[in-house]
Amino acid sequence: MTGSIYDLGYRRYDGPRLGRRHAVVALFRHSLRSVFGIGRSGRAKILPFICIGLPTLIAAILVAVRALAGRAGFENVQLVPGHDGIYPVIAVFPTLFVAAQAPELLGRDQRYRTLTLYFSRALHRPDYAIGKLLALSVGVGVILILPHLVTTIGTILLTADTVKGITKELGLLPAVVGSTVVIAVVTSAIALAVASLTSRRAYATAAIFGVLIIPDIVATVVIGLDLGGVSQWVVLFDIGALIDGANAWFFGVITTNQAAFGSGVPAGILTLAALVVGAAATGFLVVRYQRIAA
Amino acid sequence: MTAQPIEPGPDAPVVRVDALTKRFETVTALDDLTLELGRGIIGLVGANGAGKSTLIKILLGLLPATSGSVAVLGIDPAVHGTALRQYVGYMPEHNVMPPDISATELVAHLAQLSGLPSAAARERTSDVLRHVGLYEERYRPIGGYSTGMRQRAQLAQAIVHDPRLLLLDEPTNGLDPSGRDEMLDLIQRTGQEFGITVILASHLLGEIEQVCDFLVAIDAGKLLRADAMSAFTSETGILTVEVEHGRDALVAALTARGVRATAAPADGDARALQVALDGIEPYDLIRDAVAELELPLIRIENRRHTLEDLFR
Numbered sequence: 209m210t211g212s213i214y215d216l217g218y219r220r221y222d223g224p225r226l227g228r229r230h231a232v233v234a235l236f237r238h239s240l241r242s243v244f245g246i247g248r249s250g251r252a253k254i255l256p257f258i259c260i261g262l263p264t265l266i267a268a269i270l271v272a273v274r275a276l277a278g279r280a281g282f283e284n285v286q287l288v289p290g291h292d293g294i295y296p297v298i299a300v301f302p303t304l305f306v307a308a309q310a311p312e313l314l315g316r317d318q319r320y321r322t323l324t325l326y327f328s329r330a331l332h333r334p335d336y337a338i339g340k341l342l343a344l345s346v347g348v349g350v351i352l353i354l355p356h357l358v359t360t361i362g363t364i365l366l367t368a369d370t371v372k373g374i375t376k377e378l379g380l381l382p383a384v385v386g387s388t389v390v391i392a393v394v395t396s397a398i399a400l401a402v403a404s405l406t407s408r409r410a411y412a413t414a415a416i417f418g419v420l421i422i423p424d425i426v427a428t429v430v431i432g433l434d435l436g437g438v439s440q441w442v443v444l445f446d447i448g449a450l451i452d453g454a455n456a457w458f459f460g461v462i463t464t465n466q467a468a469f470g471s472g473v474p475a476g477i478l479t480l481a482a483l484v485v486g487a488a489a490t491g492f493l494v495v496r497y498q499r500i501a502a
Numbered sequence: 503m504t505a506q507p508i509e510p511g512p513d514a515p516v517v518r519v520d521a522l523t524k525r526f527e528t529v530t531a532l533d534d535l536t537l538e539l540g541r542g543i544i545g546l547v548g549a550n551g552a553g554k555s556t557l558i559k560i561l562l563g564l565l566p567a568t569s570g571s572v573a574v575l576g577i578d579p580a581v582h583g584t585a586l587r588q589y590v591g592y593m594p595e596h597n598v599m600p601p602d603i604s605a606t607e608l609v610a611h612l613a614q615l616s617g618l619p620s621a622a623a624r625e626r627t628s629d630v631l632r633h634v635g636l637y638e639e640r641y642r643p644i645g646g647y648s649t650g651m652r653q654r655a656q657l658a659q660a661i662v663h664d665p666r667l668l669l670l671d672e673p674t675n676g677l678d679p680s681g682r683d684e685m686l687d688l689i690q691r692t693g694q695e696f697g698i699t700v701i702l703a704s705h706l707l708g709e710i711e712q713v714c715d716f717l718v719a720i721d722a723g724k725l726l727r728a729d730a731m732s733a734f735t736s737e738t739g740i741l742t743v744e745v746e747h748g749r750d751a752l753v754a755a756l757t758a759r760g761v762r763a764t765a766a767p768a769d770g771d772a773r774a775l776q777v778a779l780d781g782i783e784p785y786d787l788i789r790d791a792v793a794e795l796e797l798p799l800i801r802i803e804n805r806r807h808t809l810e811d812l813f814r
Contacts, residue, residue: 217695225589225616225617
């Protein structure tokens with residue numbers, strides 16, 4: 209550079225054009241950044257930070273409690289939640305996270321009709337929906353996996369025989385990964401399906417809370433009444449119970465969700481139902497973006 | 503899969519449309535349209551609802567045709583839409599820019615969605631924002647932009663990936679006169695300096711006349727005419743003669759001299775007559791006839807076509 213300020217003139221681009229896959233990955237990466245508030249204002253970072261930080265902190269506290277209780281010789285030390293029980297303890301955070309971030313991910317592009325600019329590029333309409341779903345899922349996945357990671361590190365450090373500790377943790381790896389993936393994708397798919405219906409952020413957030421929480425309250429009451437007959441199957445509409453049931457199924461433990469436990473429906477069926485609901489929500493999201501005006 | 507990447511054919515016409523028909527449930531938006539367009543700045547005119555936006559969406563591969571064939575840069579948009587759209591820029595009619603992020607962030611992101619690697623996307627983003635005159639403002643949120651700036655940012659996102667073809671849908675919508683001139687100037691530079699073929703859809707004939715060198719006129723989904731701009735505004739071969747009175751006597755006198763003159767002016771003016779300019783030079787004959795009849799002559803004028811004639 210000679211320091212001149214002359215107009216360089218228009219420069220052609222003769223480099224590579226990387227196509228649809230690159231476009232979807234770029235959309236995913238951009239969405240993932242905005243899910244965590246990266247490249248956004250400081251205010252936009254607060255909630256993601258809380259949703260990631262607190263579950264991790266809770267897991268660390270639980271590890272410490274288990275260590276102290278074990279050292280003090282308490283017999284019920286196994287009751288302190290470990291890998292299998294951490295999700296029910298922190299479930300409120302992924303719920304809060306998707307309720308806040310799903311409308312953020314979809315609402316802006318709908319509200320300002322920016323979708324037009326996306327669809328006139330190297331992606332198909334369903335690619336947009338899938339890219340956003342992957343981004344939110346990874347966001348939820350991070351929230352879920354960090355407490356597991358803390359638990360794993362804590363367990364290995366606290367086990368006298370390190371090799372034994374590592375072996376034990378490795379044995380739990382499939383359950384940790386499986387439950388994290390299923391919970392993350394199902395929760396995200398439901399939240400995005402709901403958020404896709406409105407460009408109004410506040411409505412979308414309220415609706416996501418409603419869908420994720422209200423069925424659990426209703427199902428808990430209905431199952432608590434013990435009406436008999438088919439009434440316990442109402443649990444299949446209780447997304448909270450399905451997700452908790454899936455978590456229990458992966459770890460082979462008994463669900464701690466009241467409705468899921470009270471219904472007596474096997475965890476395997478709850479897991480299957482969670483997958484069906486997740487798939488249905490994904491399908492709905494894709495169809496919605498296939499048809500949305502842009 | 504080791505498929506060859508789909509790329510624009512070097513010699514393919516920019517747009518080729520053959521017997522294209524698009525029917526929606528109740529209306530026929532495009533009716534048996536056949537068209538071939540080369541490089542340049544091409545105006546696409548037609549009243550609202552004439553089918554301009556439908557044609558643009560089909561060229562982008564966003565709408566399937568009911569029948570007929572379409573090739574853009576030699577690529578079928580219905581089959582290879584995503585590959586094609588890496589080489590096509592589109593600026594929609596309405597403002598679709600989100601207010602809460604900066605032009606740089608949005609345009610660089612969109613460049614990647616058009617297939618550019620991220621480093622190239624960033625580099626070209628700052629390039630095109632400079633070209634559209636938003637270099638100083640590029641890190642400011644778009645919400646703080648004026649309408650003209652927003653529209654120029656919207657043009658920037660359409661050319662950031664150096665498209666071979668740029669589709670503009672009513673790009674001066676909502677702009678004040680100076681913003682409008684700036685936008686038209688930018689469009690002209692894009693077409694001439696940057697060498698990008700532009701299709702400019704507009705219902706404003708004045709704008710089209712100002713910047714385009716080729717014109718496609720459609721009406722109710724049918725092709726009215728496609729030709730070089732000069733052909734639309736050429737002389738008509740008709741001379742308009744206007745006299746204060748005595749028009750019919752003048753027509754008779756001219757006819758007697760062998761001039762094809764008619765007293766049926768298109769604009770319904772009772773004082774005007776039209777003289778065909780085929781072969782003979784009627785100027786002296788008109789002068790003589792007027793002098794002989796001692797008529798007060800108002801004007802003799804060579805009539806030119808205007809774009810408005812198209813839609814008469």
